Amino acid sequence: MSHSISFHDDPSPEYGPDVAIGTSIGLRPEMACRACRRILNTSFDTSGQLRHLHPTARTSYDHDPDPVPSAEVAGVARSCDFCSDRYPVFRLDSGPVQALALGEDDSSVDDFGTTWSACITCTLLAQASKSEALTQRAVTRMGWADPTIAAEAVRAIHAGVVGTLRPGRTLLTDVHWPHAPITATALPKVRDRLTTLLTGPDRMDLLQVRQRQAIAASLQGGRLYAVDDEFTDLARTAAVDLPATVLDVEDLPAPHGLLLWAAAVAGGVCAASWASNNDGIQIICYRAIGGTDSINDATAVQALREQVGWLIPVDHQLITARRAITSADGALAVMAATWLLIAQRTGEAVSVLANRSIRKAYERTRRPTPEVRLVRIRSRQNTSRRETGSGESRQPQAQRQWISGYWRSQPHGPGRALRKDVYVFAYLRGPTDAPIAASTTVRILASERRHPKPQ
Ligand SMILES: [Zn+2]
Ligand SMILES: [Zn+2]
Structure with missing residues (x-):
């Protein structure tokens, strides 16, 4: 079968009678495959019949697409729509992009919609209008020969996206990066970068602009806590049996703060910040991004640090006097257990200085030297001696x-x-x-x- 593929950018294609009037490309829910959790592309044949297709990948799929709205799939497996990288960072918006496939007996319209998940490298290439570089990257990563019909189709699609790219970009918060450890002494820098992200122009579906500004202000005025690995284990274990607990501001180690666990504690969350206000306690949970296991491209990692940072917000909750936190609350339960354990002096918080380079940077801008409190398990040697009895060694x-x-x-x-x-x-x-x-x-x-x- 010889298909010739042409590209067009027609915002109002004529679909067959099966397609409801008023269904527009942007309003159809995003679909994912129930089996492999990948985001599916859509295609219409000449009768207007809608089909869902797996995204192009290096290897073929061992199953047919099983489409369900992506909102119903827990842990959607997004990939970069340009190069198939497994860790897209931003969503880019374009005009409607479709590819028309013409065959001898049939033809179909592949509808790619108006939103594009992009890894950090493809984000920067697309925003710099480097359409050909985008295609080169994709073709290389797919291991495709170029020129071929497939490579030409991808080239035309990329040109269409870049040519109709809308301003701005949206941070993706549903991509599960593998946990990347952050050292306690780097925490001031991580906090500053997060503040810049929250007050910056990149959009976030999760948080409104006013919320973002309030969170950023509380981060800058808050205390920094790094919880060591043993204490993280303790909090995680304690959270399993956490009784229904109502917290208020007096229970917190500080009114505002950012706390970093040594490992991901629930749902990939490895950090949380809190802000106390008249409504209650606003808690934001974060995942770490850019672990070197997931990107082995130093330039891409550096771009990610510059453009995003280390932490991305993935959840936010308001804790009021009427709301009890229970063991079913995931990362929130670990947060509550951590606070309780700190308040009960199970742990001790020792001050550690930030990295020398971070301290220097603070000195240059005349800001006070940042301090990180390292939370670790209190030594109980005295108690231990008492309990083991006196006299006999x-x-x-x-x-x-x-x-x-x-x-x-x-x-x-x-x-x-x-x-x-x-x-x-x-x-x-x-x-x-x-x-x-x-x-x-x-x-x-x-x-x-x-x-x-x-x-
Ligand atoms: Zn699938
Ligand atoms: Zn990419």
């Missing part, structure tokens, strides 16, 4: 073990007539340098109630 414990926490009803007030619930938190027993026994778990034992205030 014992073998040092080979491992540290979690001691379960529990609620205790404690008398207080005049004549010690009143009682209140005090939570005695889990802590570690054993020498500081010993590994933590993996089999032991932390239990936060509590009924549904507000956790007590520190004395």
Whole structure:
């Protein structure tokens, strides 16, 4: 079958009677394949019959497309619509782009719509109107011969997108990057870059402009916390048993802050920021982007750092006095557990200085030297010695073990007539340098109630 492919950019094609009047390219819901979670392209044959097609890939698919609206697919597998890179960063908008495939017996219109997911490299190429470079990159990555009909079709499509590109771009927040660790000492720079992203021109579906400005202001005035790997494990484990907990501002380690866990804690989220205001506590969750495992192109990583940064917002929640956080709340539950563990002095926060280069940069702009609080598990050696008895010298414990926490009803007030619930938190027993026994778990034992205030 010999198809000749031509390209046209007609915003109002005549479809057959099966297509409802008023259905326009931009209004049709984006569709994804239920089997492989990829975003599907659409195509119409001469009778106006709509078909959904897998995007072009290096290898062929082992199944037919199973189309459902992409909003119904958890963890949509987006890829760059230009070069098939697995980690697109921005959504670009163009005029409607279609390719007309003419055959001897049939013809079809491949409808690519008006929105394009683009990796950082293709974003910059498209915005610089470098259509031919876009095509070269795509053809190379697909391993296609050029010129061929397929390569010419891609070239025409890219020219169509670049020629009708709309201003601006939208940050994609549903792409799951593999976790990329961020060091505690880099946190001031990460915070500054995030502030620039939030106050910058790039659009975000997740947040409105006013919200973004409020978050950026609270980030700049907030404290920075980096939670070490052991404490991250503790918080993650504790969150599994988190009782329904209502938080207020007094429970927070600071009214505003940015907290970075050593690993992703739930749904790829590895950081959260919070801001306290009259409405409650506004919490934003972030994923890390640009791990070197996912991009092995140093230029692309640098462009990503410059254009986006290290963290992208993926969720936001307002916590009010009426809303209890439970173990079902994913990253929010880990956030609450982390705060509770800090408030109960299970951890200690030691100050670490930012990288020397970051400190220098702050000095140049006459800003106070940024401070990061590194949250780690408090050493309990004194308690340990007391518990192992006096006199006899014992073998040092080979491992540290979690001691379960529990609620205790404690008398207080005049004549010690009143009682209140005090939570005695889990802590570690054993020498500081010993590994933590993996089999032991932390239990936060509590009924549904507000956790007590520190004395
Ligand atoms: Zn599929
Ligand atoms: Zn790309």
